[in-house]
Amino acid sequence: MNESLERLTGLLRKEALQILRDPSALAIAFVLPAMLLIIFGYGVTLDPHRVALAVVVEQPDAVTHSFVAQLRGTPYFTTESFSTIQSADRAFDADRVSAIVWFRSDFTRRLASRGAAPLGIIVNGVDANTARLIEGYLQQTWANWLAMRSRERGLPAGLPIDLEPRIRFNPAVRSRDYLVPGLIAIVMTLTGALLTALVIAREWERGTLEALMVTRATIREILLAKLVPYFLLGMGGMVATLVLAVWLFGVPFHGSLLVLTGVSALFLLAALGMGLLISSVARNQFVAGQIAIIVTFLPAFILSGFVFDIGSMPWPIRLLTHVVAARYFVATLQSLFLAGDIWSVILPNALALAVMAFVFLGAARLRARKRLD
Amino acid sequence: MWQAVLALIVKELLAVLKDPRSRMVLIVPPLIQLIVFGYAATFDLNRVPIAVYNQDHSQPSRDLVARFLGSRVFTQTAVIRTARQITPLLDARKVDLVVSIDPRFTRDLLTHRPAPVQLIVDGRDSNTALIILGYANSIITQFGLNWMRGHGAPAPPALLDIRARYNPTLNSQWFIVPGIIAVLTQVVTLLVVGLSVAREREAGTFDQLLVTPFTQGEILLGKGLPGLLIGGVEASVIILAAVFWFDVPLRGSLLALYLGLFLFVAAVIGIGLMISSLAVTQQQALLGAFLFMVPSIVLSGFATPIANMPPVIQELTWLNPMRHILIIVRGTFLEGSGVHAFVPEYLALAATAALSLLAAGWLFRKRAY
Known part of the structure; x- marks a missing residue:
């Protein structure tokens, strides 16, 4: 046993030195995560603000003026005035404005006589998500304007329903607050699966793994010595991301660190298992890199609920997301950061992660034999 | 060469x-x-799981609920009987939206007072939350306009006529x-x-x-x-x-x-x-x-x-x-x-x-x- 422990420390030392000396390993472990975090933290937001609106008022008067003032009063819009729809159309086609609000010349007359005066809204539908959000903002502004108008005249409220929306967990609806926690899953996928797959595939390519096999070290020791340093690197990436998320980007963290550490460790074990498995299947850096990107990195991005809602995907793809480890991790992360230790979310997801870690590590262990083929 | x-x-x-x-x-x-x-x-939503807490057991509120369930966007996965059920459902991410209709809903509608409806959304995915609110908002607005027409109330002074150019169905x-x-x-x-x-x-x-x-x-x-x-x-x-x-x-x-x-x-x-x-x-x-x-x-x-x-x-x-x-x-x-x-x-x-x-x-x- 003592001898085994000695061998293990020796192997661990070798792996650690190898990581520290290889600039590309350090780049994947530290540069890439830092870059991702900064790009996502600063560059990616789904919340439109200061949307450029073209306001066409064919016949300005007090009514159109009060509506335009309402538009300007919200943080969502910046307005540019036009007197004809043609000139607004040109700005729209040149992408200078994202939507047009069009008061036709008979707007106030119809409003005063029969009501239900149509207010024309044209949104650029190319970016469907943004278009939908802009529509929502405009609808809200319209409802507020109606309510204000009837209040001023002492009439019953504009619409018969008093809507009270409440957004739990993220009342300011900042998309950054849900994107940045998900990034931990991406960063740990990079170190756990991509880096491990690449580095071990390189050892296969160079034959250094075969050199290890002729030593007295057992396959269990060799695998363990490979796993431990990358496990530590991955956990380091998690801590760094957490610190940056909370201190730099001001994302709230309502959960407990203990739970976060536990769930992260489970996810990392699953990712390491996948990395090991990929490298032993591919045994070639180029192919290992490709497979790792396709089966770990891209799914962590697209199929995990990190950006896109899983429930809305077509059923074959929804089924597929169940074998994506990042899916369970992202769900837990979003809850831990924004809601707290919610056991009804944590327990089933942690269980799924534990099963996946067991399966992938087991498969990697089974495939790794001391043999040369 | x-x-x-x-x-x-x-x-x-x-x-x-x-x-x-x-x-x-x-x-x-x-x-x-x-x-x-x-x-x-895709950012388009469909089959969003919702729960309805209808405390007003009368025809108008049932009509409103029917509008929610008839839409392609929402499916009801839970029915709420007491207010205590709301939080666990949302916390466990079993539903993304709870529509809570106040007991005074019909009474207020009939007496021309704003009838209260509460929408509680899971904001953990804030983009989805905003889009859910947008859909819910337009369902409720449509219901309101319909109600006004059916009960002889004067139409609101102005209506939005929204068109999306280049991608009319916002796909x-x-x-x-x-x-x-x-x-x-x-x-x-x-x-x-x-x-x-x-x-x-x-x-x-x-x-x-x-x-x-x-x-x-x-x-x-x-x-x-x-x-x-x-x-x-x-x-x-x-x-x-x-x-x-x-x-x-x-x-x-x-x-x-x-x-x-x-x-x-x-x-x-x-x-x-x-x-x-x-x-x-x-x-x-x-x-x-x-x-x-x-x-x-x-x-x-x-x-x-x-x-x-x-x-x-x-x-x-x-x-x-x-x-x-x-x-x-x-x-x-x-x-x-x-x-x-x-x-x-x-x-x-x-x-x-x-x-x-x-x-x-x-x-x-x-x-x-």
């Missing part, structure tokens, strides 16, 4: 296409990405799928070109190439043109898939689209050759390609609008070839634009291509000896 370059091109193509593994890399991953992106990368696929043309063309071209020199360096055949009578310009051409060929084929296949499989309308001119793609692929080849000549091993080349690809996709407007980014980053995106090609691809597909609409984009892409190819030539010379 052209004969020599042609021979090099044939050699490069053979090197890429003869190896079954690298052939697979050109065909399988783009196909998987096309399907996954095309179907999974996200029309936005994402044309973007995939740009993304996949970049990925494939960058991998082919970026790894070609590094692979030869690793194998030691690069030195052999240098002692042949080829000039450096010819070697560069021989390395770059296969990328143009492969990138062009890849782009065409995805364009066909976008039009015939995903049914995205291609309304503008093909000439404008292909001129843009040509300049874009040239720029990507320049960048790929730069990476290739800087990298010593394939792993470094792969990493370099990855380090370039991630920010170029994230900061291109592919999934999240550039207009939402901070001003400094918005300025930076001008350097990103992907930003320009996305404008061209979406413009030709959805807006039906022609060549004249994209002059600034063409110029930017041509400048990037010229600069990166020159830089690659210079690095090449520096690194060759």
